[in-house]
Amino acid sequence: MATYNKRGYKPKTKEEKVEEVEQHSTTAEVFNTLDESASKTEEFVEKNQKYIFVIIGIVAVVVLGYLGYNEFVSKPKQVTAMNDMFQAQKYFNDAVNGTAKDSLYTLALKGGEGKFGMLDVIEEHGGTPSANLANYYAGTAYLHLKDYKNAIKYLSDFKSDDEILAPLSKGNIGDAFAQLNQSEDALDYYEQAAELRNNEYTTPMYLYKAGVIALELGKADKALTYFNKIKEEFPNASEAGTIDVFIGKAQVLAGK
Structure with a gap:
């Protein structure tokens, strides 16, 4: 256990003398270690200061260059x-x-x-x-x-990450593929457009287009899923006005 020594106190017993020597020895060892570490650090900096300054310079140039470019x-x-x-x-x-x-x-x-x-x-x-x-x-x-x-x-x-333009761009690609009679590609892009954002304008529009072209491809079950989603989630969309007709057609073709 550590003891508190008063000023002027002199060790009397052999054990106390040994303890005092060990304390001084430990303290000296700590300072020696710190001195050695400091010396090694100084030596490293001295030997490599050219490269250190180059690295600092490169970082500064990159940061300033980026800010300047912007x-x-x-x-x-x-x-x-x-x-x-x-x-x-x-x-x-x-x-x-x-x-x-x-x-x-x-x-x-x-x-x-x-x-x-x-x-x-x-x-x-x-x-x-x-x-x-x-x-x-x-x-x-x-x-x-x-x-x-x-x-x-x-x-x-x-x-784009825009709420409207992002799905519109996908949907327009779908329209182009539909006009080229590449119906599978058109369906893929309509599905992407419908899933890309969830809003009252583009989502029901592309669900509807995906459903119609899915019917043409004989995928009545998939079409029914899209039409039902319009009916349930977007009842105020313009596409919802005639959606019951398409749901009925899809149910017949799907055998339901």
Whole structure:
């Protein structure tokens, strides 16, 4: 057990003298160990300081480079891309809401009045969010122009977590495959679109399309599952208005 020694206290017994020597020896050993460790650390730093400074320098360059790229390269590139995309986006919106759709979709793709089209934005501003969005617009424009292979190509390049655009892009690919009479592929993409998000707009729409094409493929049980889901979970959706008719048809074909 450790003892507390008063100042000026001198060991009297042999045992006390031995204990005092051991305490001093242990303390000295600890300090010697610390000194040795410190010396080794100093030696390592001295020998390798060139490499240490290089590593620190590399880390600093990477961090500053990343911050600098975002501030002075990435942001300005995105602003430029957005500006270049503005007129093409206007053509697309006019095509959706107006007449002369084919010519407007073509202008949205290829540009007009000296302005970029979506294809130009994709080519000139690759890697920016605007170029990614341009893939969606381009693919959808090609779909309306009945160029289904290009529709699939550009829509497949579009990546998004958006609540509406993400399932719409999958569903549009499904529409393109349906027009190419590739029904199995169409069904696959309709199913992906229906499962990707759960909302009152895209989910019942693609459940309905998946159900209809499943019936055409002779998959009545699968179709019935999709139609029943619309009836039970989306009673206010426009697709629910005639869903009982499709449920009845699927039940007959499924033998239920």
